[in-house]
Amino acid sequence: MTARAFPQKITPAPHAFLLSSWHILGLIAPVALIAAQAFGVLLSPPDRDMGHLQKIMYVHVPAAWNAFIAFFIVFVASVRYLWTKDEHHDLLAAAAAEAGAVLTALTLMLGSIWGRPTWGVWWTWDARLTSTAVLLMIFASYHALRAFTEDPERRARWSAAVGIFGALNVPIVYMSVRWWRTIHQVQSSPSTVDPAYAWGLRLNAIAVLLLLIYFVAKRYEIARIERLVEVHRDEAALRSEVAHA
Amino acid sequence: MRDMPFVIAAYAVFWIVVGSYAYYLSRRIRRVFASLMESR
Numbered sequence: 001m002t003a004r005a006f007p008q009k010i011t012p013a014p015h016a017f018l019l020s021s022w023h024i025l026g027l028i029a030p031v032a033l034i035a036a037q038a039f040g041v042l043l044s045p046p047d048r049d050m051g052h053l054q055k056i057m058y059v060h061v062p063a064a065w066n067a068f069i070a071f072f073i074v075f076v077a078s079v080r081y082l083w084t085k086d087e088h089h090d091l092l093a094a095a096a097a098e099a100g101a102v103l104t105a106l107t108l109m110l111g112s113i114w115g116r117p118t119w120g121v122w123w124t125w126d127a128r129l130t131s132t133a134v135l136l137m138i139f140a141s142y143h144a145l146r147a148f149t150e151d152p153e154r155r156a157r158w159s160a161a162v163g164i165f166g167a168l169n170v171p172i173v174y175m176s177v178r179w180w181r182t183i184h185q186v187q188s189s190p191s192t193v194d195p196a197y198a199w200g201l202r203l204n205a206i207a208v209l210l211l212l213i214y215f216v217a218k219r220y221e222i223a224r225i226e227r228l229v230e231v232h233r234d235e236a237a238l239r240s241e242v243a244h245a
Numbered sequence: 246m247r248d249m250p251f252v253i254a255a256y257a258v259f260w261i262v263v264g265s266y267a268y269y270l271s272r273r274i275r276r277v278f279a280s281l282m283e284s285r
Binding site: 033037050051052053063105218219225226228229 | 252259266281
């Protein structure tokens with residue numbers, strides 16, 4: 001199948017929709033983040049063992065959770081693409097994969113900053129850390145694959161396969177602290193942390209979720225318009241070929 | 246209190262990464278709109 005025959009459903013991005021909805025979310029998300037971080041940092045007491053280092057949890061854990069949500073979107077969108085062949089699902093998967101990779105990289109950086117004073121090292125080949133690094137590598141290769149594959153249908157099909165494979169790694173990352181002997185503590189959640197920290201964690205997770213939605217929506221619009229430009233160029237090339245024939 | 250530099254570093258890294266990605270998306274959406282207008 002050629003690039004020209006493929007993306008018939010791609011439509012121009014609705015500018016008014018972008019300017020209203022996503023711009024508003026782009027304002028709400030940072031305000032929600034500042035409020036949630038202020039709540040967590042200023043109102044929660046220092047931890048008995050970790051002291052003020054516990055406050056890193058309010059950025060590290062929500063980044064990790066929302067990376068997992070992003071990869072779940074990749075999984076669903078990739079499966080739907082393979083099922084329906086509607087290119088919009090492929091573009092959504094690519095958008096979520098990029099935002100998920102950014103949040104995974106952020107999770108590793110923040111974990112490293114927490115690990116240095118707690119474990120005495122910036123990095124160790126622990127099961128949780130290593131499986132998270134593998135997850136990041138899979139999604140880095142996902143983007144490399146998209147960048148180097150020109151044929152849109154092949155790009156979408158291969159990306160869907162890598163996206164599904166990468167997303168299937170998420171449960172391994174999540175369960176790694178229970179399946180293997182690791183120095184990373186068990187999963188932090190409102191049910192496993194002290195009640196004094198539960199609301200701070202919830203609010204920060206919601207704020208980062210708003211940010212994730214904003215990133216995915218904006219990146220999805222970019223992907224749609226880029227694809228449309230590609231289609232226009234292919235059509236122009238075809239018209240030029242016909243005119244010269 | 247001796248751990249505070251690590252806490253400050255973590256929040257600084259968070260905002261730098263998030264801010265940089267938001268800036269990158271804004272630049273890219275402007276560029277891609279320009280390409281769209283050009284391609285029509």
